[in-house]
Amino acid sequence: MASIVRAAMVVAMSISMMLTVQQATAAGAEAPPKGSLVIAGGAVRGDNTVIWQRVVQLAGGPGARIAVLPSAAGNPVRSGATAAAGLNRQGANAFVVPLAVRMKDRDYHRDADDDSIAKSIRDAGGVYFSGGDQALITQALVRPDGSRSKVLEAIWDVYRRGGVIFGTSAGAAIMSTTMYYEAKTVFGTLSEGVNGRELALGLGFVGDDIFIDQHLLARGRFARMLPAMLKKGYKLGIGIDENSAVVINAQREVEVLGYQGALLVDLTRATVNSDIKDFNLQNARLSYLDRGDKYDLKLHKYTPSEDKIEGKVDPANPYYSDPVFSADVLGHNTILIMMSKLVDSSQKEAIGIATAGPGEPHQELGFEFKLTRDAATTGYSSAASEAYTVLNMRLDVRPLKITRPWYQ
Structure with a gap:
């Protein structure tokens, strides 16, 4: 019975979220966001201060109000409290937004359209999405008819006016317009494709031209990015590793922070041999950006980290x-x-x-x-x-x- 309900929820969410993405794209065309995205690949350690401190800085500096949304978490009360405490140790003034499908004794539909909750977020300098199940984020923030809830609109307002949206793991997955949902193993995705419920619609903060994936190098997920990107027509994907993050600013400049780095997957000139029934791909291009590296998505220009300025490899x-x-x-x-x-x-x-x-x-x-x-x-x-x-x-x-x- 639970599987039937879940399947029905996926279908309804996929249909309704189509409207949401269209609305997000239109809103983005009217008012390009002035803010930044901090997208972490998951498993961000509390002592990885370079990531946490950058979030606080982008939210306004010491004392900045940051709204914590534990909507994806299995235990949202504990997850929210832990995240808020961690941000506060870095100098923020973080608060937990009581909005989650799994938050007991609360009605998430009502909370998503609560004026006071929306205002508290709109008055903040940043928003943090925790890890867990990314489908629970979209379920909590998107109305059944596919429109944005007041809370989701408030989050977009923070981003548009110059605030920061920070997401890790599931919070990273919702950054693009397409996200993995009921994913198979990486090999299962390669061998069977993405023709079922593997993909759903995300919230699209990064725009409709970049596919985002997380836990990338640690779990070999670069390979599952390929069929997903081909299926949805993406030419560029960014996969972020664990305990690492990319910062994408309003000028579409990327900076890598944390323990390791991120993989750029470019399918601009890639081709597929349709005569071969199983997955195949020719002339994809991979780039690995290490911590401290910068990359301009508009100009396709790379700037090395300080320790690599003199380190160009001599073939x-x-x-x-x-x-x-x-x-x-x-x-x-x-x-x-x-x-x-x-x-x-x-x-x-x-x-x-x-x-x-x-x-x-x-x-x-x-x-x-x-x-x-x-x-x-x-x-x-x-x-x-x-x-x-x-x-x-x-x-x-x-x-x-x-x-x-x-x-x-």
């Missing part, structure tokens, strides 16, 4: 020479390790293989991910650590036939 003097290969390209940080080695290598290509895990469908299917360092590829190495920035590396994906005698 004539590569550091690595061994073949670059992985039997588990979807593993923790594997794609970053492969890109980092290849950009500073005498090798021109790297191969990574993805196969189904035990119990997953399509045990006979696999995928080859081929990275190519060509004339358009550039790399920068850090003078302070073994870290690389990689720009414009080619990616091709093709299906493979796999036999598994070790499972028999």
Whole structure:
């Protein structure tokens, strides 16, 4: 029964949210936001002060009012209190917005259109969306008819006038107009596609031209970005890793903060061979932006972090020479390790293989991910650590036939 109710909710939400995204796009055309987005890949530690301090700064500095929306959380009361306390330790004046589907003894429909709650948000300098289930965010903030609730409109007002919207994990997923919802495993997404309830509509703060995904490198989710972007026609995607964040300002300039970085997926010149029934892709372009790096989305201009200013990789003097290969390209940080080695290598290509895990469908299917360092590829190495920035590396994906005698 619960699954039937959930399925009905997904269908209703998908239909209603179409209107919301259209309204958000129109509103954005009328009044381009002057604010900033801080989009974190999830698992942001309390001691990662560079992210928390930037949020406080963008919200107005010490004492800035920041509205905490724990709408996605399994335990919104505890999650909201924890987040507010963390922001307050960084100098903010944060408060919890009592609006969540799972918040007991409250009516989230009523709260979403409560004038006093909306005003408290509108008077703030920033809004924070916690992690959890991103569908609970849209369910709480969007009316059944697809229009924006008063609280959602207040959040947009904060963003339009120059405030900051900060989201982590589920709070990052809702930043784009399309978000993963009932997602399969990464391999399941590659092998079966995104033709069901895997995708839903987000709130679209980042605009309708960029797809956002989170927990990226830690969980190999770069691969699931590809079919989603193709399905919805996105040319650019940004995937942010755990304990890391990107700041996107009103000028569409990106800055990377935190522990690691973000992957830019560019499908502008990518093609698909329709004669092959399984997922395939040619000439996608991957760029890895490390912490401290900046990138202008309008001008396509990269600015290295301070420790990489003098670190442009010289292809004539590569550091690595061994073949670059992985039997588990979807593993923790594997794609970053492969890109980092290849950009500073005498090798021109790297191969990574993805196969189904035990119990997953399509045990006979696999995928080859081929990275190519060509004339358009550039790399920068850090003078302070073994870290690389990689720009414009080619990616091709093709299906493979796999036999598994070790499972028999």
